[in-house]
Amino acid sequence: MPATFVVLSPNHASGQRKQTRGRSFKLSRVASPNRQKRIQVTRACDWCRVHRIKCDNNYPCQNCHSRQGHCSRRERSKTRTLPSAVREIEKLEERIRQLEEQLQNPTKPVNDGSLVPAFLPSEQRGSKLREGVYSAGVQCAQRRQWYGLLSNFYYISRLRSHLTIALQQPQSDCNMQPKSASQVFVSPTSSKSADSSLAETALSADLGESGSYLTPTQEDYFLSLFWESYHCTFQILDEGEFREHYRSLWETSSPTRKSSALVDIILAICMQYGLAFLPREDSNSEPKAMVDGNDATIAGRWYYHRSQMLLNSQLENPTIMTVQCQILTVKYLCNASYQNMAYSGLATAVRTAHLLGMHLEPPADMPREQRELRRRVWWTLYCMECKTCMKLDRPWSAPFSLITCQLPADDRQLALISGSNFASYGENLTWLTYTQQITKMMLAVRTVFVAFADKCGDVVASNSGRGIYTDPQTLEDCAIFLGSKMEVVRSWESQVPAGMKTKRKNDGVALSTDRTMLDIELYAPLWLQRQRLMLELLYHNLLMNLHRPFICFPSTLATENDSSTPLVSPSQSVFSNATPMTESHTRLCIEHAITITRIMHQVLTGSDILSGMHEAFHFQWNATVSLIGFILAFPLSPLIPEARENIKNAITVFETFGRHFAVGASAANVTWNLVAKADYLTERFHAQLASLELQSSNTPDLLHSYLGTLTVDNMNLAGQSLDFMELMNFPMSGTTDLGFSLDPFASSEQFFSGSINPDDAWVPNQS
Structure with a gap:
């Protein structure tokens, strides 16, 4: 039978075979020698x-x-053959049989990791156990939020658990946190209560009337506040371009301007800032701690609402202005204490920035000022996410490994063409230096935070999920690890330009915890003074949070019949002998908290540099709960008198803020409440120690049996060394004057008798 062959010249290259295609000849089949079968x-x-x-x-x-x-x-x-396919089928059938047996046997736990699809790469699976806590006190289980081990909320939950055990009374959330707008209203634009049902809050926005918006003159006033306040720390706008954009909105015969999401959100945060300077209507009486619709923290909410409506229409085709709006939206939500909305908004902003390629190096053909503006916008967004994610200890939305965008520049030439009229200050300092230094600091702290969080995850995994507070040595290992990672933060501190640091009096060291007073430069421009103070406050706040997990709260395993067993243990003596690094981190945490409080007290009582800065209030609250926790955990520490003195200063700071917005007054009340409880427990502890001293001479083993009943955050203290005489010789005079004088031998049941709400006994009179 004739066959068809394609004739190719042996001299032709493979690329020339197209010329021979289609030429076919009828040839008779020719026998060819046997060739080796090709590999399949x-x-x-x-x-x-x-x-x-x-x-x-x-x-x-x-x-x-x-x-x-x-x-x-x-x-x-x-090679895919029938036998290999049969073997694969048999393997899968066996795996199905094993999983069915596990489901039928409830006593045998199902390995969740084995249910992960086999094609999922192992590095994408969660390989570390992350300890955390769900928010308590929420009636609806669907609303419970998760906070990680290193979060502020987790620390407060440990503080609450300790007080619940020590006082033998449940502690409510409302007496552990100041009353903010997020605890009163379901959203900044809603009058619905935060406790409303899901159905009631489905349509929760209250649309504003025409009277809720500003006149053109009022708009000009509040917009001018932006360049005096936020522009020096949020360097994401070109002032010249924005003014041109705002002017274009009025180029119509209409008495009102065109809508602009950017203008609206700037007006919203400037109203938050501006109204925080004004005294509240009830300032003639005691500051009220109840947030209402006129509170400064949610001022401008109608502009915020309109801005969000306009932003939704830009998400499919965003611009850099969209990202700028989203950054300022997150800032507005943080000021109003809507931290979960801010966390979600950051994720949206990061995705929008990724869509625009802002995490990549800007194109080389773009003008330099535009390239640098993109860099500043991206790194400002990234720093905001770092702060929020570390505060909540939740996952990041911006993976660092995908970022190729260089850090923003800060030279004089760039400062001159960046659209603002801020003058340079010093040889190596311009108004753009702040963003560069903040970014470097956040990257350094983030490196330490991620490494420490991974270490804690390894500890939790090795302890079968029991956490880092299982025993003192486990906590000490984590403390040693954290100490080994702090060099990168010290390296950042050493390279900060001198002009970016606030000087100290009496030869004090800037950015230190040496207790020296600030030497605020009298003739320095306001934008530079704010940059210096916000840089230092953020630095101390971040480091305080890193060291704070090592504050361990004492508790007991006392039985119900043994009501006289002490509920506070001298944990600082245990740590000083057995776990020196744990004690070192605890001391560093308190030193940073004291420094924050001293700075806030000096600046707020002597100037208005930080007035209206809501973030500064959050720094102070964070430092205050650290100080209160330290007093409860270490009642015999030599730092106790200084910690108590600074709590007094913190209350003064809160009362100063409380004259302008309600959450400040609420923070002062909560602080008084917690200090009163700390004083009660401290006095009871010292009375019990005095009783033990009288009995120790007749019963030498009494103290050891006492220590055997104590735990510190579930750590058994039996066998730990304790210098009893050293504890008893610690001077306590003048250290308990902040709280109420209580009978130290009275039990918590007797103390709370006759009170409808246990917490009412601790709350000072509010009006």
Whole structure:
């Protein structure tokens, strides 16, 4: 039977074979010598298949390797035969049988990791156990939020648990946190209560009337506040471009301007800032701690609401202005204490920035001022997410490994063309230096935070999920690890320009915890003074949070019949002997908290540099709960008198803020409440120690049996050394004057008798 063959010249190259295609001849079949059977290939790569040449099983194949091109083969192919397919089916059937047996046997736990699809790469799975806590006191289980081990909320939950055990009374959330707008209203634009049902809050926005918006003159006033306040720390706008944009909105015959999401959100945060300077209507009486619709923290909410409506229409085709609006939206929510909304808003902003490629290096053909503006916008967003994620100890939305955008520059030439009229200050300092230094600091602290969080995750995994507070040595290992990672933060501190640091009096060291007073430069511009103070406050706040997990709260395993067993233990003596690094981190945490309080007290009582800065209030509250926790955990520490003195200063700071917004007054009340409880427990503890001293001479083993009943955050203290005489010789005079004088031998049941709400006994009179 005749066959058809394609005739090719042996001298032709493979690229010239197209010329011979289609030429066919009728030839008789010619016998050819037997050739070796070719190796079976599952599927040729794309390049070999297109060019119809022989491929192989290697990756890359020989042809792609020779031409140094991309090969579409992902891995070495395996021959697919019927026996191999049968073996694969049998393996899967056996796996199904095992899983069915596990589901039928409830006593045998199901390994969740085995249910993960096998094709999911192992590095994408959660390999570390992360300890955390769900928010308490929420009636609806669907509303409970998760906070990680290193979060502020987790620390407060440990403080609450300790007080619940020590006072033998449940502690409510309302007496552990100041009353903010997020605890009163379901959203900044709603009058619905935060405790409303899900159905009631489905449509929760209250649309504003025309009277809720500003006149053109009022708009000009509040917009001018932006350049005096936020622009020096949020360097994401070109002032000249914005003014031109705002002017274009009025180029109509209409008495009102065109809508602009950017203008609206700037007006919203400037109203928050501006109204925080004004005294509240009830300032003639005691500051009220109840947030209402006129509170400064939610001022401008109608502009915020309109801005969000306009932003929603830009999400499909965003611009850099969209990202700028989203950053300022997050700032507005943080000021109003809507931290979960801010966390979600950050994720949206990061995705929008990714869509625009802002995490990548800007194109080289773009003007320099535009390239640097993109860098500043991206790194400002990234720093905001770092602060929020570390505060809540929740996952990041911006993976650092994908970022190629360089840090923003801060030279004089760039400062002159960046649209603002801020003058340079010093040789190596411009108004743009702040963003660069904040970014470097956040990257350094983030490096330590991520490493420490991973270490804690390893500890939790090795302890079968029991956490880092299982025993003192486990906590000490974590403390040693954290100490070994702090060098990167010290390196950042050493390179900060001198002009970015607030000087100290009496030869004090800037950015230190040496207790020296600030030497605020009298003739320095306001923008520079704010940059210096916010940089230092943020620095101390971040480091305080890193060291704070090592504050361990004492508790007991006392039985119900043994009501006289002490509920506070001298944990600082245990740590000083057995776990020196744990004690060192605890001391550093309190020193940073004291420094924050001293700075806030000096600045707020002597100037208005930080007036209206809501973030400064959050710094002070964070420092205050650290000081209160330290007093409860270490009642015999030499730092106790200084810690108590600074709590007095913190209350003064809160009362100063309380004259302008309600959450400040509420924070002062909560602080008084917690200090009163700390005083009660401290006096009871010292009375019990005095009783033990009288009995110790007759019963030498009494103290050891006493320690055997104590735990510190579930750590058994039996066998730990304790210098009893050293504890008893500690001077306590003048250290309990902040709270109420209580009978130290009275039990918590007697103390709370006759009180409808246990917490009412601790709350000072509010009006």
